[in-house]
Every structure is written in structure tokens, then in C-alpha cells.
Amino acid sequence: MDPVTVGIILSVILLVALAAGIWVAISLTIVGAAGMMMFSSAPVGSIAATKFWELSSSIALTALPLFIWMGEILFRTQLSANMFSGLAPWLTRLPGRLMHTNVLGCGIFAAVSGSSTATCVTIGRMSLPELKKRGYDEKMSIGSLASSGALGLMIPPSIIMIVYGVAAEVSIARLFIAGIIPGLLMMSLFMGYIAVRAIMDPARTPASDITMSFIQKVRNSWQLLPVILLIVGVIGSIYGGIATATESAAVGVVGALAIAAATRSLSWASFTDSLMAATRTSCMLALILSASAFLSTAMGFTGIPRFLASTVGDMQLDPIMLLVVLTLLFIVLGCFLDGVSVIVLTTSVVMPMIAAAGIDPIWFGIYLVIVVEMSVITPPVGFNLFVLQSLTGRDIFFIAAGCLPFFLLMVATVAILILVPEVATYLPSQMYGR
Template sequence: MISDPLILALVLVGAMVIFLLSGLWIGFSLYAAAIVGMIACKTNLPPTISIWDKIGDLMANSIWNTLNSWPLSALPLFILMGEILYRTSISTRLLNGLVPWLSNIPGRLYHINVVACSLFAAVSGSSAATTATVGKITYNELSSRGYHKSLAIGSLAGSGTLGFLIPPSLIMIIYGILSDTSIGQLFIAGVIPGLSLAAIYSIYIVVRCMMNPSLVPAQKESFSMKQRMDSLKDLFPVLLLIVIVLGGIYAGLTTPTEAAVIGVLGALAIAAWFKNLTMSNFKEALLSAVKTSGMICFIIAGAAFLSQIVGFLGIATALSEYIAELNLSPYMLILVLGLMYVMLGMILDGISIVVMTLPIVLPIIVAAGFDPLWFGIFVVFMVELSQVTPPVGFSIFVIQYITNDDVRDILKATFPFFLIMVFMVMLVTIFPEIVFYLPQKMVTM
């Protein structure tokens, strides 16, 4: 049997890769890899204790402690809120309300992808839902008006990833639970990086269209101030919902879970106000939310079990000591981890990346002196990158479904926005104050 923790770490990683490549569900792969690790280290147990009894005790303990969590209840509620908005025409009204306000900006309606994704991200928490909802409406609209297809696709792919960065974010909730970091603080910390990324996207669109005016149709639409003011009736309900949900968290009036409840009630109220709420689409929203929540919670429970096994076998401590002995500078450590996450993003989805790596990576990061709050935002950026990296970039699949374009063309269109995300990661690494400014401001208020 194996007693070296570093070799055990390689055994765990190898087991996970084999199980994933075999087509086993991600949650089962996490459980199976943890069990393989325990069996490989069987000699470390006292002879009076059965290996299967110990595995059963650890599994039951980790599943109960992880899922019996009040903060975790925010997850299915935010998912339900996004599903309600997605399955009603609220998103269409949101986009129609933005058109009059964006028509005079250089790049014009390309910005609708950035702004609409930013707003929808603030009420959905999901990158896939944001990309699909906005893309189904904006792509056909931009194509019919003569906008360049490549820039339309690229701006949609890049902006769609904001669903994970602009709170409420499902990835932030998962990270907060697994790392024991305040979900509210993560939400607050993600605001400036998320809005900054959206702003850089828009700046890129402006510069690109000024350098190449042919990207924008020659015929320009004009709207009167009255038309702009009338469009606010479509924008106001969603903006109000965002302010209520996130404002309560930032002001310290509500927990993320309480804000999620308010968000669901607000989404139902808006859908009813616009007369878009039917029993049929409400059932569809409930069923989809249950399926998604069950899948994510199963993965979270598997990750918690793997994390407990990693600690029990001494792998986290051994890896931390090994990294410390390498004497890597903090920036070099982040560079190595960043490259690792990009490579993982080529074969895994975002949630899987977080739950599979966090039990091993977080102790190393903490030992190196990084704040778990900052690292949470860094991980979210890495997950965003995984959404647009082949061959498993989920946003790429969503856009291909919407546009029926070749994957290579979509990747080519997305690449500039991928580079912008990498640039933003460099900014928050060199200037961590971008992440800490709002949380520190809220504490001192």
C-alpha cells in the first residue's frame, strides 16, 4: 500500500482522469477517486478498523455536513430566479429597452450584448443561462440589421461569461461553501472586477468599430428622448429587482439566502405584472431548477468527500510543504495555477474545475499568503476562461447551437475577448485592491 502523500495525490488525480474519460458522472468520479485513495492508503489505518467502515463514516459525515447548510439553500433559489426570467419574455423586454440608449455609441448595438449580459448576469448567476438567453435574441437581431457576424459572436461569448463573475454567482456560492468563505463578501468583491471586465469589452468594441467602420451598418437608427424614456418601462422592473436583491446584501440587510428568496418572489411578481407567467412555464422553471440544483449539489457533496479524504490522507499538508520547498514567488505560483486551470478548462466544465481542484489548491494558496477571498475571484476568472476554451467550452456549444456556425469560426471570433479576460486576470493579480476595495469599504461603513 502507498504511504507517500505526494504519490497518493498522483493516484487521486490519475483516478479522476480515468473515471472522467470513462464517461462516469462527475459526482460519481469524485466519490470513486476518493475511495481509490483510501484503499491505496489502507495500511495507514489501525488493523481493528475496516476500510469500508471508515469510508462509510467519512462519506456520511461529509455529505451531511456539506448539504445541511443554510448558505447552500441560496443556490437552488438563485437558479429558480434565473429560470423564471429565462422562460418568460422579461429578457426580451430588457433587450428592447436597451436599444434606444445604445444607438449613438460607437459600435452601437454590439454593446447590447455587453450591457444585456451584465444585467441578466445580475439576476441569473449562470454563464450558460446568460449566454443562451441573450444570444437567442441579440444574434438574430444584429444579423438582420447588418452587423458583422464575427464581432457579434465574440462579444456574446465574452459577455456571456459575466454570468459567473457579476453576483449573484453560482460559482461564488459553491466556492464559498467549499472554502468556508463569506458568500456575501464574495458577491461584493466580484462587483468591480465584473463591471471592469464589461467596460473593457465595450472599450474594445468602440476601438474596433472606430478603426473599421464597415463593422457597423451604414444606416443609423435614431430615437427621440420620448422613445428613450418610454423604453424605461421595460428596463425598470429588472433594474429594480437587481437593486433589491444585491442592495440588500451589500447593505447588510439580508443574507444571500434571504436575498435569493426575495429574488424569486420578485421574478414571479415581474412575470405576473407583464402577464408572462403561466402554469406551463412555471412548471418548466421549477423542473429545470430542481434538475440543475440536484446535479450541482451531488457534485458539491462528492467534492466535500474528496476534500475530507485529501485532508485525512495528509495530501494537502504534503503538497503545501512541497510547494513551499520550491521557493516559488507568489506571482510564479499564481502563473503555474493559472496555466493549470486553463488546461483543465479544455477538458472540464467550470463547476467541476472548482470542486475537483479546491481541496488540494486552497491549502497551498493560503500557505503562500494569499487571501481566500481574492483567490475566489481569481478562480471565477479561471472558470470564465474555461467557458470559451476548446473542446469543452460550454459557451462555445451554446453559441454554436444558436448560430449553427462552425466551431473554428466561433473560437476565432471569441479569441480577442479571451485575451481581454487574461488581461483582467493580470490586473486583479497585480492590483488585488480591485477585489478588496468594496468589501473593505462595506466593513468600515
């Protein structure tokens, strides 16, 4: 049977499984097993056991539960309140004033969380009541927070980068370093838009009610010191070549426990809650990744990746046209699937096409993370939309409308990344060489 027909049959099986509410990991395993049994003579059981064991025992995967645990620990501290009071006094002279706390707060917390949802919830609980009390535009407040929460996927340490790194078999440390400049670029675009909107419509920005001397501002900023030290410890240890991504995750957990203890947020209850929450999330992601690894192997037996790679070569699509097509595909998938599912469902098929087109897999990982960031603010399955709905009581469409300008800025970031690939490749090339 030709690969196109095989692909259609397996796609139908996957869609039926997902529509039936079967877990993503089980659905992937079903599709892989069906493909091998129907279209090859390979031993399904032994290959599945081998792949699940290889992935679950991978040393690279050790960083995943550690970074998740670090974020869960910090989620239960006073970090968000400290960040707001430390940042707010310095933003009163900027157009848009305290609206920028959403972007900066999410950017800082993303650097010690790695999770979009945790970033959105943590900063939202502090910033949204403050912005509403002061009379800031609600749609802009909600939209900027939901979109800035997506920075948790981009700014290292990013859980989804670990997922991509394991699935695509590329260096997680290189991905972390490559995500720094694109993350800062996206923050700058978000803050620039907020400032421009404030200048065009000053009535949207209430007058500042914060009056502090320079010394008082500096004193307040000392509350940011613990999180800054943690960021330096985690990212600096990787950039300085002192630690691997996994070792830096251990540094992050120790630092997070120290911050929790220093802020009197560390109790036996909070410790066990954070540990159990991290365990549940880690087990879910590890199971999905293991199933994805099995599916990738199964796809190899069906011949679909080889067919797609040769098809791309025969079409002679230039890399930019290929990326345009893939961007549209990922945006559509992101409307119905979460980011991890998008990556694990597509990596086995897309990576041969990327290799055939001569695209750097590290660069592609950053591109993919940005596109996946769009999925957390696109209905009907945008996780950050649900988070903000629970925090504000607003309906999904109101929140999505507030996110639309920032969604377009994410598209602009993708365009910049395509036109200037050095945005993602410069730092890794400087640190590790080509």
C-alpha cells in the first residue's frame, strides 16, 4: 500500500482515538501499533517495550521533573507579590505604566518556571486585581497577561523545549541558550505595543498613584534579588559551561527551596503538594514522550517519513515556503491540541522534512516553540484562555479578543526569526560553535 493511503488510515485512527477521549499517550501507542501490525511484519511488542524503556531511562529526561518541581515550589511562594511591588515603582513613567508588569513579571517568572500555565496563574493572581483596582483597561490587561504567560514556553528553562529536545534528539542546553534572544524580542514587542496603544489613547492609562523616592524604589527592588539569583544560578550555570541542563535543574530546585524557606512559604504541606503536583505532571509528559518515541519508530517501518522527505525534495520547495506551510499547519493544530501534543504528534513526520530542507534543528525548535505559544491563546483549546477565564469570570471570546494583537505580534516574531535566523542561532554558535 502506498504511503499516502497508509498516512490517511493512521490519521483517521488517531482522530477517532482522540475524539473518543482516549489519552494522548495511549492514542499514539494505538496508532503506532496499528501501523506496524497492518503495514509491516516487525515485532510490535518487543519494539514498544524497547522504546518505552529507552525513553523513560533517558538521562536528558531527568531535567523535566526537576524543572517542573522547581516551578511548583515557586508557585507556592510570595514570589509574584514581591515581583509586582519590586517592578511597579519603576514603570510609572513608561507609556502604559503598570500594564508592563504583566509582561515583565511573566518574563521573570518564566525564567524560573518553564510552564506557561504556572506563569499565567502566578502573575495573574497578583497583577489583575491591582490593575483592575487602578482602572486599567480590562481587555488589554487580560490579553497582555494571557499572551505574556506564553513566555513560560520560550524563556529557558522551558519544559516544552525539553520535550522537543528529547523527541527530536537535539541538545537541550543549546535550545535553552537559543531561546534567550527570541524571548527578549517577544517581550520587547509586547511592551512596545502596550506603549504605542497608551500613547495613541491616553485615556486607557490611569494616572499613577505610586509616589516613591529613588531610594524607596531601590529598597523595593531588593525583593527581586532572590529570583534574579535563581535565574543566574540556573541559566548562568549552563551558559558558563559549569552545568548541564539536568544539573542546572537540580540547582534550580535547591534555589527554589531556599527561596520558599526564606519567604516562610516552605511547610511540610507545601513541600508535599509541590512534589505530588510535579510527579503527576512529569508522569503524564514522560508517558506521552515514550509513546511518541514508539510512534516515531513505527512511522519508520511504514515508510511515511521517507516518502515525505523525498516528496519535499522532489517539490524543491525553498525553506521559507516550507516554513510558511508548516506555520499554517501548526496554527490550525494549536486550535485543537495543547503544545506538547502538537510537538509529539508532528515531530516524527516533520523532522525528516526539515532535514531534507537543510534547516537547523535547533533553529527549528525555537520556531516551533513560538508557533506552539500561539496555541495557548487560540480558542477553543487555549490553556491560558481557560486560566484567565477562571481568574476573571470573563468568557473565552472576550479574552481571545484581548489576545488578538499579541497573537499577531507572535506571528511577527516568527517572520523576524525566518528573515533573521541569527536571532536564535547566534548565542548557541558563540557558546558551542557551529
